[in-house]
Amino acid sequence: MKLYEYQGKELFRNSGIPTPRGHVIRNLAELDSLLPSLSFPVVVKAQVLVGGRGKAGGIKTAASAGELQEYAKNLLGSFLKEDKVIALLIEEKVAALEEYYLGVTLDRATRQPLILFSRKGGMDIEEVAKETPEAIARIHVDPQMGLRNFHLEQLVKAGGVTDPDVKKGVQQVAQALYRLWDTSDAALVEINPLMVLADKTVVAADAKVDIDDSALFRHPELEAFRRELPESELERAARETGFLYIDIDPEGNVGVISNGSGMIMSCIDWIARHGGKVTCALDLGGGATADRVARGIGIVLRNPKVKSLLISIFGGITRCDEIAGGIVRAVTEKDVNIPIVARLEGTNKEKGLALLAEVSGKTIEIAATLPEAADKVLRVQGR
Numbered sequence: 001m002k003l004y005e006y007q008g009k010e011l012f013r014n015s016g017i018p019t020p021r022g023h024v025i026r027n028l029a030e031l032d033s034l035l036p037s038l039s040f041p042v043v044v045k046a047q048v049l050v051g052g053r054g055k056a057g058g059i060k061t062a063a064s065a066g067e068l069q070e071y072a073k074n075l076l077g078s079f080l081k082e083d084k085v086i087a088l089l090i091e092e093k094v095a096a097l098e099e100y101y102l103g104v105t106l107d108r109a110t111r112q113p114l115i116l117f118s119r120k121g122g123m124d125i126e127e128v129a130k131e132t133p134e135a136i137a138r139i140h141v142d143p144q145m146g147l148r149n150f151h152l153e154q155l156v157k158a159g160g161v162t163d164p165d166v167k168k169g170v171q172q173v174a175q176a177l178y179r180l181w182d183t184s185d186a187a188l189v190e191i192n193p194l195m196v197l198a199d200k201t202v203v204a205a206d207a208k209v210d211i212d213d214s215a216l217f218r219h220p221e222l223e224a225f226r227r228e229l230p231e232s233e234l235e236r237a238a239r240e241t242g243f244l245y246i247d248i249d250p251e252g253n254v255g256v257i258s259n260g261s262g263m264i265m266s267c268i269d270w271i272a273r274h275g276g277k278v279t280c281a282l283d284l285g286g287g288a289t290a291d292r293v294a295r296g297i298g299i300v301l302r303n304p305k306v307k308s309l310l311i312s313i314f315g316g317i318t319r320c321d322e323i324a325g326g327i328v329r330a331v332t333e334k335d336v337n338i339p340i341v342a343r344l345e346g347t348n349k350e351k352g353l354a355l356l357a358e359v360s361g362k363t364i365e366i367a368a369t370l371p372e373a374a375d376k377v378l379r380v381q382g383r
């Protein structure tokens with residue numbers, strides 16, 4: 001779950017990481033009530049989930065109330081790289097001596113938390129990583145041991161920070177950021193730029209926080225943030241049923257229902273290989289019951305772009321007969337007028353296929369393998 005900058009900064013402040021003073025506005029009326037308390041210049045920051053807002057025109061400096069109102073009018077509700085600007089963060093403009101980069105993520109190769117630090121922040125860190133990888137300090141932390149002072153010493157040393165005040169500031173932020181990453185089950189926390197001000201203090205001018213979706217259940221404190229994130233009607237319906245709905249390609253016309261992201265990707269690949277395009281997918285996860293499967297099918301069918309449905313299941317915890325029961329229920333209770341191709345493998349496969357055989361002929365076709373299913377689903381819908 002990716003958070004907006006203003007949400008990330010709230011977590012930062014709660015963790016003791018300094019940020020510029022700021023206010024969130026969602027409409028022009030809120031801006032009007034905020035205006036009297038502002039002193040200029042301010043930085044106007046479009047709240048979207050995509051990165052690189054600066055380059056895309058989503059960050060402005062306003063020198064007066066008039067200028068701010070003008071920017072707000074243009075930015076609010078507009079689209080930045082296909083992401084709707086739902087709010088603006090109005091912040092005091094801070095003057096930076098330097099712009100650093102600081103991030104914490106999981107290094108899957110070493111199975112350890114990794115702290116990244118660079119004095120070349122502010123711009124594309126990917127660019128820095130490509131052009132001058134030596135300008136990024138990388139410090140691994142043994143998760144059993146946790147973050148220790150020597151890690152923080154290594155970080156600033158490798159990063160080339162010599163000023164004692166700046167060094168202390170960076171270390172304090174790194175320590176707090178690491179703790180936030182750890183305790184919030186984040187996949188990534190990132191500050192770019194981490195600004196060094198004239199008085200040698202450091203502040204987080206940007207915030208990128210991505211929480212591991214599988215750990216969300218143990219973070220009820222983040223529920224309020226989630227409610228502020230954009231979610232389509234189908235995404236919400238799926239989440240409330242315990243599934244994950246994903247829009248894939250607006251040009252596609254095949255719907256995919258499967259269990260597990262790996263199998264979903266295989267479905268997408270096989271359909272692409274046969275010259276088709278998947279428009280959306282539903283991940284049933286593990287252990288779906290017939291009743292919920294039927295509801296899941298109903299959710300995918302509500303997408304008007306779906307002209308055929310591929311259901312591919314590898315039964316483990318999930319039982320093929322429950323899946324088949326759900327398919328049967330969906331086609332008998334709902335008004336299904338698109339072809340369905342099902343491929344069931346694993347636990348209770350025979351029972352499942354027997355259930356489907358009772359209604360087959362109507363709209364359900366069976367395939368023995370995934371490649372066959374992909375080919376069939378495109379054939380029955382006329383590609």
Ligand code: GDP
Nearest residue numbers: 043051052053054059093094122192193205206
């Ligand atoms: P991003 O492009 O989406 O990563 O947005 P950022 O929040 O990182 O803003 C882009 C750039 O705007 C930063 O690298 C800074 O140079 C600048 N910027 C953002 N906030 C401030 C601020 O408070 N003061 C100053 N002087 N510059 C800012």
Ligand code: MN
Nearest residue numbers: 122192193206
């Ligand atoms: Mn940034």
